[in-house]
Amino acid sequence: xSSLPESxxxxxxxxxxxxETEGDSLIQRLRASGLATYQTLGLPTKxxxxxxxxxxTSLSKKSFSKPVQYSGDVSQGPLFETGDALTAVFVNGFFxxxxxxxxxAPAGVAIDSLAGMETVPDWAEQVLxxxxxxxxxxxxxxxxxxxxxGVVLRIGADIKVERPIHLRFITTATxxxxxxxxxxxxxxxxxxxxxxxxxxxxxxxxxxxxxxxTASQFVVLESATVRHIxxxxxxxxxxxxxxxxxxxxxxxxxxxxxxxxxxxxxxxEIHGTFGGEGAHLQLDGVFLGAGSQHCDxxxxxxxxxxxxxxxxxxxxxxxxxxxxxxxxxxTVAKDAQQTDGRQLVKTLLLSxxxxxDAKPELKIFADDVKCxxxxxxxxxxxxxxxxxxxxxxxxxxxxxxxxxxxxxxxLERLEDQKIREFCQQQIVSWLDAHGxxxxxxx
Amino acid sequence: xxxxxxxxxxxxSVASDKYKYGxxxxxxTELAPKGLNEDIIRFISAKKEEPEWMLExxxxxxxxxxxxxxxxxxxxxxxxxxxxDAYYYAAPKSNQERPKSLDEVDPExxxxxxxxxxxxxxxxxxxxVAVDAVFDSVSVATTFKAKLEEAxxxxxxxxxxxxxxxxxxxxxxxxxxxxxxxxxxxxxSAVFSDGSFVYIPEGVRCPMELSTYFRINQAQTGxxxxxxxxxxxxxxxxxxxxxxxxxxxxxxxxAAVVELVALEDAEIKYSTVQNWYPGDENGVGGIYxxxxxxxxxxxxxxxxxxxxxxxGSAVTWKYPSCILRGDNTTGEFYSIAxxxxxxxADTGTKMIHLGKNTSSRIISKGIxxxxxxxxxxxxxxxxxxSKGARNYTQCDSLLIGDECGAHTVxxxxxxxxxxIVEHEATxxxxxxxxxxxxQQRGIDEEEAVALIVNGFCRExxxxxxxxxxVEAQKLVGISLEGSVG
Numbered sequence: 001x002s003s004l005p006e007s008x009x010x011x012x013x014x015x016x017x018x019x020e021t022e023g024d025s026l027i028q029r030l031r032a033s034g035l036a037t038y039q040t041l042g043l044p045t046k047x048x049x050x051x052x053x054x055x056x057t058s059l060s061k062k063s064f065s066k067p068v069q070y071s072g073d074v075s076q077g078p079l080f081e082t083g084d085a086l087t088a089v090f091v092n093g094f095f096x097x098x099x100x101x102x103x104x105a106p107a108g109v110a111i112d113s114l115a116g117m118e119t120v121p122d123w124a125e126q127v128l129x130x131x132x133x134x135x136x137x138x139x140x141x142x143x144x145x146x147x148x149x150g151v152v153l154r155i156g157a158d159i160k161v162e163r164p165i166h167l168r169f170i171t172t173a174t175x176x177x178x179x180x181x182x183x184x185x186x187x188x189x190x191x192x193x194x195x196x197x198x199x200x201x202x203x204x205x206x207x208x209x210x211x212x213x214t215a216s217q218f219v220v221l222e223s224a225t226v227r228h229i230x231x232x233x234x235x236x237x238x239x240x241x242x243x244x245x246x247x248x249x250x251x252x253x254x255x256x257x258x259x260x261x262x263x264x265x266x267x268x269e270i271h272g273t274f275g276g277e278g279a280h281l282q283l284d285g286v287f288l289g290a291g292s293q294h295c296d297x298x299x300x301x302x303x304x305x306x307x308x309x310x311x312x313x314x315x316x317x318x319x320x321x322x323x324x325x326x327x328x329x330x331t332v333a334k335d336a337q338q339t340d341g342r343q344l345v346k347t348l349l350l351s352x353x354x355x356x357d358a359k360p361e362l363k364i365f366a367d368d369v370k371c372x373x374x375x376x377x378x379x380x381x382x383x384x385x386x387x388x389x390x391x392x393x394x395x396x397x398x399x400x401x402x403x404x405x406x407x408x409x410x411l412e413r414l415e416d417q418k419i420r421e422f423c424q425q426q427i428v429s430w431l432d433a434h435g436x437x438x439x440x441x442x
Numbered sequence: 443x444x445x446x447x448x449x450x451x452x453x454x455s456v457a458s459d460k461y462k463y464g465x466x467x468x469x470x471t472e473l474a475p476k477g478l479n480e481d482i483i484r485f486i487s488a489k490k491e492e493p494e495w496m497l498e499x500x501x502x503x504x505x506x507x508x509x510x511x512x513x514x515x516x517x518x519x520x521x522x523x524x525x526x527d528a529y530y531y532a533a534p535k536s537n538q539e540r541p542k543s544l545d546e547v548d549p550e551x552x553x554x555x556x557x558x559x560x561x562x563x564x565x566x567x568x569x570x571v572a573v574d575a576v577f578d579s580v581s582v583a584t585t586f587k588a589k590l591e592e593a594x595x596x597x598x599x600x601x602x603x604x605x606x607x608x609x610x611x612x613x614x615x616x617x618x619x620x621x622x623x624x625x626x627x628x629x630x631s632a633v634f635s636d637g638s639f640v641y642i643p644e645g646v647r648c649p650m651e652l653s654t655y656f657r658i659n660q661a662q663t664g665x666x667x668x669x670x671x672x673x674x675x676x677x678x679x680x681x682x683x684x685x686x687x688x689x690x691x692x693x694x695x696x697a698a699v700v701e702l703v704a705l706e707d708a709e710i711k712y713s714t715v716q717n718w719y720p721g722d723e724n725g726v727g728g729i730y731x732x733x734x735x736x737x738x739x740x741x742x743x744x745x746x747x748x749x750x751x752x753x754g755s756a757v758t759w760k761y762p763s764c765i766l767r768g769d770n771t772t773g774e775f776y777s778i779a780x781x782x783x784x785x786x787a788d789t790g791t792k793m794i795h796l797g798k799n800t801s802s803r804i805i806s807k808g809i810x811x812x813x814x815x816x817x818x819x820x821x822x823x824x825x826x827x828s829k830g831a832r833n834y835t836q837c838d839s840l841l842i843g844d845e846c847g848a849h850t851v852x853x854x855x856x857x858x859x860x861x862i863v864e865h866e867a868t869x870x871x872x873x874x875x876x877x878x879x880x881q882q883r884g885i886d887e888e889e890a891v892a893l894i895v896n897g898f899c900r901e902x903x904x905x906x907x908x909x910x911x912v913e914a915q916k917l918v919g920i921s922l923e924g925s926v927g
Binding site: 337347351362369372379 | 515824826839841842843844845846847849850851852853855856857858859860861862863864866867869870
């Protein structure tokens with residue numbers, strides 16, 4: 001047991017020597033180095049270029065409850081009914097076997113909870129060690145220091161998993177933890193030529209001020225295919241910080257879809273790196289903001305090797321005083337010829353007080369590449385509105401139709417029909433709750 | 443590729459001829475002591491017989507500068523600058539008594555300008571360009587004064603304006619770029635030596651295009667011009683600025699400030715062809731060009747248009763901006779930035795939309811070759827009150843060779859739903875097809891590259907006044923010599 005130096009940074013006091021520092025496994029070392037990095041850097045400030053538009057100072061002013069296991073009832077139903085999905089449920093940051101259905105995982109699919117494993121297998125340690133995010137990433141370092149639980153998943157070579165794997169993360173205020181905090185780390189290895197759909201969903205109490213720190217690492221080996229869907233509908237008072245890391249081998253493919261509609265402050269950060277030629281990365285997202293929500297989507301795509309393609313489409317609809325952020329950085333390394341990298345971000349501002357900040361960035365060090373980005377911001381097009389209204393559709397309906405149509409461009413990129421329909425439903429109910437896209441003149 | 447190799451060898455063998463403006467004029471120069479402190483500032487101010495308030499302003503800036511840090515966010519790398527290791531004032535000695543006419547100007551100086559192709563003489567009169575030539579820091583000669591005076595236009599060195607029109611200078615100086623704006627602008631505010639002052643009175647369309655040719659001659663001198671242009675209600679002016687510097691081994695600092703003020707219905711068109719010495723093929727020498735340029739469309743219907751062709755400088759750090767304060771105001775930014783060899787350019791613009799129905803247009807063409815790094819960095823900001831504002835941005839990058847870099851860093855901030863922002867960017871290289879097409883018709887590779895690049899830049903070149911457009915087209919070709927193969 002080592003004693004910790006006094007720190008002004010929040011959450012450091014959660015670093016329980018008992019859990020984290022015993023032994024000398026890779027995980028322990030990761031925790032220790034994460035803590036050291038976090039203690040040096042602290043939480044990001046707006047003076048950091050990558051955090052220019054997202055302010056986390058509110059985090060240090062709040063006090064959160066230490067992560068504790070909760071085994072009581074969870075009144076909340078699932079955000080997403082996946083029917084036949086293999087489901088792993090985590091409540092307040094810890095795995096709940098009683099609510100999960102992973103025991104009947106098909107052959108070739110190994111699924112466990114990190115906290116429940118006596119020893120973490122070598123492959124999982126390797127995945128954990130192979131972060132595609134930079135080392136001086138304080139939010140990730142904080143997660144590394146305090147990671148408690150999460151899923152450890154491996155799809156064996158040539159296995160095509162038909163049933164989606166659903167990771168449900170639920171936060172609920174309890175007597176022990178009125179303001180829960182959870183630190184989740186998911187580790188996913190997809191072997192050669194395998195294929196899988198992984199859904200992450202986040203949901204929590206609207207009446208609690210809570211904090212979710214989550215990080216997921218995906219290592220996708222040759223010719224494997226991963227479809228990753230993340231649905232974030234956390235409670236309105238919460239802060240949600242997610243870091244997704246994706247490493248792609250040759251000819252592999254990763255298609256990510258990120259729907260963000262919850263939390264007071266949320267950030268979904270994705271780091272994608274190509275390690276082999278002929279791989280494809282697709283990152284799409286929909287962000288919906290209302291009230292005083294702040295929703296940040298930040299992506300870093302690193303074309304480190306030749307002949308890979310990346311494509312991103314993010315669309316946002318912002319109402320009331322909400323604020324949306326999209327930062328996308330595509331880097332093409334010196335020898336990464338034949339790269340094709342595209343980014344598109346479009347935002348509808350429905351209110352005079354809403355704000356969008358977009359920074360689609362290209363850093364290109366190779367000449368034989370095709371890279372493009374586009375960005376637009378504005379209200380619904382008057383002419384489109386007029387077209388509908390001249391056909392007898394009232395303004396509110398017409399606006400709602402146009403907002404839906406605006407978002408459809410992203411949804412159509414989702415292959416899975418069930419998930420697409422679910423997202424569509426989420427968007428419709430959001431529109432219903434927020435004046436169906438009506439102009440909110442404040 | 444044998445023939446190509448040959449071309450490259452030929453080009454490098456005549457490398458020293460490449461920068462044709464790289465000569466040094468041998469004139470005695472009066473220097474202030476090396477280094478920077480309050481005494482130097484007092485010295486500069488006294489030399490220029492400035493009013494007391496000007497000295498106070500300079501000192502205020504200097505004290506502020508001492509507390510500031512050099513900006514490090516740009517994608518450029520250069521060794522730390524020792525600000526004490528430079529001369530902050532250099533005036534040609536033979537010019538202590540200001541000449542009344544061209545005949546009195548030192549013939550050595552006139553020769554310099556001739557080599558630069560600035561016809562200060564009769565020919566230029568026919569061409570109809572008035573030149574305020576800045577040689578190192580002191581304005582040497584100003585032509586066409588009489589004709590401009592007739593129209594009521596004031597066009598003179600800013601040091602002279604401080605004596606003849608102190609009220610105008612005092613009213614507008616520092617209102618667009620405050621003395622505390624940024625590290626280099628603050629340094630400039632403290633030590634600026636000279637620059638141009640232009641005032642176009644109400645309703646006047648300036649009868650000719652105004653032009654300043656800047657030139658750094660003395661070794662180890664920094665050049666700190668300060669330009670202030672005011673276009674009063676309903677007036678129009680087109681201002682041209684060209685820059686060259688001699689070839690030297692050490693790096694020289696150039697930190698200028700340009701302030702433009704456009705009042706109601708006024709229009710200012712500001713064109714720059716920047717051809718400072720870029721350093722040699724190995725990245726030795728060259729100018730550090732850290733410039734703050736900003737225009738303020740202060741009242742309704744005003745328009746400010748920036749056009750720049752940046753081919754020179756070892757390091758460029760420059761963001762000509764528009765503050766669209768008045769309703770219905772317009773800002774434009776047309777840019778070509780070419781970086782070859784070890785050049786580094788981080789340039790772009792800021793369009794700050796404050797007023798209703800303001801519009802802005804950004805067309806940026808970046809070309810990287812050799813081992814150069816070229817970055818477009820721009821901000822489009824729609825404020826809450828910018829109802830009905832519009833922006834269109836297009837940033838295209840062209841890469842020649844696989845050792846250079848082209849980067850695009852746009853910032854888009856919108857707080858108004860009725861404001862429409864559109865941004866597009868592309869990156870590409872010269873295609874084999876295009877080259878083949880040209881070569882097949884007997885155009886050699888270098889010429890073909892110049893042709894294709896000129897086509898790539900056409901939208902911006904078209905914005906330049908005619909005389910400049912021709913020079914700029916040539917520069918585009920020269921800057922890229924030796925970049926293919």
